[in-house]
Amino acid sequence: xxxxxxxxxxxxxxxxxxxxAISAGLLTPKAVMAAWAKQAFEATDVDTALNAAMxxxxxxxxxxxxxxxxxxxxxxxxxxxxxxxxIPGADVIGILVSTNNQxxxxxxxxxxxxxxxxxxxxxxxxxxxxxxxxxxxGKLYSARKQVKVTIGGCGG
Amino acid sequence: xxxxxxVRAKIKGDVASVKTLISHPMETGVRKDKKTGEKIPxxxxxxxxxxxxxxxxLNAQWNxxxxxxxxxxxxxxxxxxGDSLKISWVDNKxxxxxxxxxxx
Numbered sequence: 001x002x003x004x005x006x007x008x009x010x011x012x013x014x015x016x017x018x019x020x021a022i023s024a025g026l027l028t029p030k031a032v033m034a035a036w037a038k039q040a041f042e043a044t045d046v047d048t049a050l051n052a053a054m055x056x057x058x059x060x061x062x063x064x065x066x067x068x069x070x071x072x073x074x075x076x077x078x079x080x081x082x083x084x085x086x087i088p089g090a091d092v093i094g095i096l097v098s099t100n101n102q103x104x105x106x107x108x109x110x111x112x113x114x115x116x117x118x119x120x121x122x123x124x125x126x127x128x129x130x131x132x133x134x135x136x137x138g139k140l141y142s143a144r145k146q147v148k149v150t151i152g153g154c155g156g
Numbered sequence: 157x158x159x160x161x162x163v164r165a166k167i168k169g170d171v172a173s174v175k176t177l178i179s180h181p182m183e184t185g186v187r188k189d190k191k192t193g194e195k196i197p198x199x200x201x202x203x204x205x206x207x208x209x210x211x212x213x214l215n216a217q218w219n220x221x222x223x224x225x226x227x228x229x230x231x232x233x234x235x236x237x238g239d240s241l242k243i244s245w246v247d248n249k250x251x252x253x254x255x256x257x258x259x260x
Contacts, residue, residue: 036202041219078223100221101186109215114232115171121223123184 041104046096046131049104053094054135062087062141067132069147076124076149083132084117085141092135093118098144099128124149161243161255172235172259174206176228176243184220201226201247208232208259209239235259 040052047057068082083093093108093116105122116134124130124147131144162177178201185198200220206213213232237260244254 036217041217080227097221102219102221105219105221107217108230109217111211111213111215111232113211113234114213114230117231119227119229121227123221123223 037107040107041102043104044101046098046103049096049102050094050133050140053104053107054092054133054140056140059133059140059142062134062143065132065134065141065143067130067143067145069130069145071146072148072150073124074150076126076151078121079124079130079147079149080119080121081130081132082117082119083134083143084115085134085136087116087134087136087141090116090134090136094131094133094135095120095122096131096133097122097124097128098131100125103131159255160253161245163241163243163255163257165241165257165259167235167237167259170235171231171233172208172239172241173231174229174241174243178204178226178228178245178253180225180245180247182220182222182224182226186220199247199249201245204228204243204245206230206241206243208235208241 037053040049043049043052050057064086066084069079073079081095083095091110093110095105096103097105106120108118110116127148129144129146131142133140133142160179163174165172165174180201181199182201183196183199185195187196188194189196198220201218204216214230216228239259240256241259242254242256244252246252
């Protein structure tokens with residue numbers, strides 16, 4: 001009986017030590033995550049999000065920013081989007097959805113040799129404008145396209 | 157954990173085009189569980205990093221509004237056969253994964 005108790009105690013002690021080790025380990029990724037632009041992503045309107053993510057909300061419509069998205073998305077949970085640009089010196093690409101709770105969907109910081117041509121898939125709650133923003137030489141260029149959504153991808 | 161990242165990279169001339177698929181639930185934190193009516197906590201990838209031959213090629217920051225099992229494709233110049241390609245992600249819970257391959 002007594003021995004069993006000892007054994008149990010040892011077991012709990014070992015478990016709690018592991019727990020501490022895990023929580024200590026968790027601290028590292030948190031430090032890495034600090035780079036995530038929380039303010040920009042949690043902004044609830046397009047201008048605030050742009051200001052926080054790119055330092056300005058003044059965008060110029062440009063036909064050099066190409067946004068490829070479907071006219072009608074049957075499933076709002078998976079909307080394929082391609083953003084490309086022929087503007088020289090493009091270093092940041094942003095994708096926003098005008099009516100989502102948090103419009104800023106993604107930003108892409110391009111390396112020196114990376115082409116301004118990104119494809120991904122996004123979620124849309126309802127019919128909205130998809131806005132592509134390209135930052136080049138400190139200026140913002142944008143293109144937008146309305147995508148009709150028949151089934152929303154954010155609720156459930 | 158089995159690797160969650162799938163990569164396909166192709167070199168044409170000196171341009172490498174990379175396609176990746178990551179398996180991840182990408183929960184926004186807004187969706188509700190249909191049975192219990194409780195909110196499903198947010199769980200999504202916040203950052204994806206890609207580097208090739210020791211240089212950063214792409215740093216993507218994502219919100220929960222990127223689709224489940226995210227797909228990402230991009231291209232970069234100055235690539236040559238034999239260069240390394242490393243892709244890694246970190247999510248809002250601090251989970252992460254990475255994969256390393258060589259360009260062919």
